[in-house]
Amino acid sequence: MKALFIALLSLLLSLPAAAGSKIIATGGSTSIEGAAGGGIVPWAVINGYASSDQWSVNSFTSRVGVDDFTLQNFGIGASYNNQWELSLTRQKFNLDTIGGDLQQDVFGLKYHIAGELLYSDLPQISIGLQYKKHRNSGLPFAVGAKNDSGTDVYLAASKVYFAAVAGRNLLLNATVRATKANQLGLLGFGSASDNSYHYMFESSAAILLRPDLAIGIEFRQKPNNLAFADEQHWRDIFVGWFINQNFSLVGGYVDLGSIAGLTQQQGYYLALEATF
Amino acid sequence: MKATSFSGLWLSLCISVMAVLILSGCSQTSTKDHLYQQLGSSAGIEKIVDGLLVEIEQDPQIVHHFRDTDIPRFRKLLIEQLCELSGGPCKYTGASMQESHTGFKITQADFDNLVRHLMKVMTAQNIPIAAQNQLLGMLAPMYGDVVYR
Numbered sequence: 001m002k003a004l005f006i007a008l009l010s011l012l013l014s015l016p017a018a019a020g021s022k023i024i025a026t027g028g029s030t031s032i033e034g035a036a037g038g039g040i041v042p043w044a045v046i047n048g049y050a051s052s053d054q055w056s057v058n059s060f061t062s063r064v065g066v067d068d069f070t071l072q073n074f075g076i077g078a079s080y081n082n083q084w085e086l087s088l089t090r091q092k093f094n095l096d097t098i099g100g101d102l103q104q105d106v107f108g109l110k111y112h113i114a115g116e117l118l119y120s121d122l123p124q125i126s127i128g129l130q131y132k133k134h135r136n137s138g139l140p141f142a143v144g145a146k147n148d149s150g151t152d153v154y155l156a157a158s159k160v161y162f163a164a165v166a167g168r169n170l171l172l173n174a175t176v177r178a179t180k181a182n183q184l185g186l187l188g189f190g191s192a193s194d195n196s197y198h199y200m201f202e203s204s205a206a207i208l209l210r211p212d213l214a215i216g217i218e219f220r221q222k223p224n225n226l227a228f229a230d231e232q233h234w235r236d237i238f239v240g241w242f243i244n245q246n247f248s249l250v251g252g253y254v255d256l257g258s259i260a261g262l263t264q265q266q267g268y269y270l271a272l273e274a275t276f
Numbered sequence: 277m278k279a280t281s282f283s284g285l286w287l288s289l290c291i292s293v294m295a296v297l298i299l300s301g302c303s304q305t306s307t308k309d310h311l312y313q314q315l316g317s318s319a320g321i322e323k324i325v326d327g328l329l330v331e332i333e334q335d336p337q338i339v340h341h342f343r344d345t346d347i348p349r350f351r352k353l354l355i356e357q358l359c360e361l362s363g364g365p366c367k368y369t370g371a372s373m374q375e376s377h378t379g380f381k382i383t384q385a386d387f388d389n390l391v392r393h394l395m396k397v398m399t400a401q402n403i404p405i406a407a408q409n410q411l412l413g414m415l416a417p418m419y420g421d422v423v424y425r
């Protein structure tokens with residue numbers, strides 16, 4: 001997988017820098033499940049710089065390192081017409097103190113329904129889905145999950161308010177997600193006693209200090225389906241640097257609460273994205 | 277409900293309150309008087325428009341829209357418009373945005389290109405980010421009158 005990713009990345013790097021027309025940073029970064037967004041929240045923006053009638057492709061890698069776990073994500077994606085976004089992501093979750101690792105694949109699709117991030121009073125609104133398939137089926141069932149695959153559906157609204165904070169532009173995002181996933185799906189989906197969808201609220205706020213430099217905060221509400229261990233809400237603060245229309249770099253501090261019985265999981269977040 | 281739900285609710289509440297405070301627009305009235313000066317008054321605005329004309333000329337994606345345009349007239353009208361918008365002593369004498377852009381089938385990509393050119397030109401002229409954002413915030417709502425007409 002890593003070799004494949006590197007191969008794809010080098011392929012992308014060898015393409016001419018045919019960036020699209022969108023304004024710097026308006027494709028967002030790539031969140032941990034592969035959708036354009038912040039770090040942990042998918043936004044209504046479409047990944048990359050493809051404006052009307054344009055294509056873009058992207059690849060990303062990100063890493064979340066907390067006290068007892070490390071989550072690594074690798075993905076590729078494509079966008080068209082500032083309207084469609086497709087993504088394929090592999091998540092690898094290392095149980096640093098418990099031992100071993102878990103993997104799952106996420107297929108993501110997003111469709112921009114209405115509004116324009118920069119240009120309309122109405123926020124940009126998109127719907128998306130994330131089909132997730134665990135690659136170590138035994139584990140989800142062992143911890144009491146009902147399934148080893150599941151689909152999240154979300155509705156996201158994002159808008160940039162010009163010169164809103166000390167003359168700087170402000171991005172606000174709100175997302176509602178219907179999900180059965182336990183810890184993203186890494187601990188499976190649903191449980192014996194609760195296999196229904198739960199609606200979760202997620203939000204991000206970012207200030208663009210410069211058009212290419214953002215600082216922000218995020219919150220992601222989480223369900224709590226499994227009996228064996230509590231799952232808690234996630235939050236982070238981040239700095240994103242959109243180096244140019246081909247590369248961006250995001251660093252942050254995350255608080256993931258309790259995971260698989262180990263409490264107070266806090267640490268760093270790092271993401272690198274390339275888009276052409 | 278667990279205790280952590282509280283901090284989540286609290287954070288969402290904070291974001292909402294912050295947003296409402298910010299968006300209630302305390303910054304608008306006091307800074308608009310200065311925007312014209314921050315753009316460099318009449319000389320600065322002329323320089324922005326001239327820079328923009330160069331960018332348009334060099335952009336094969338959008339230059340064709342201006343094939344039959346009377347450029348000196350377009351230049352004069354754009355200067356008037358930016359001057360008036362930013363609170364300067366001018367009166368825009370051209371047609372409405374909807375009238376003047378109908379028939380050109382300007383796309384979102386065309387609009388994005390022009391915005392990027394404007395940002396580049398303003399940055400090259402060392403116009404403060406806050407002033408750039410304020411001007412962009414005044415132009416952005418014209419999108420609906422300009423594209424796909």
Ligand code: HEM
Pocket residue numbers: 338341342344345346350353354357369370371372376377380382386387388390415416418419422
């Ligand atoms: C908010 C953004 C825009 C503003 C403020 C603006 C402003 C203006 C103004 C003041 C005029 C002259 C009106 C008149 O002739 O009475 C004009 C004309 C024109 N604009 Fe725009 N414009 C914008 C966006 C665009 C875009 C994105 C394009 C295409 C890339 C475009 C293409 C044209 C053309 C081709 C004309 C000349 C029309 C003619 O020759 O009659 N404009 N614009």
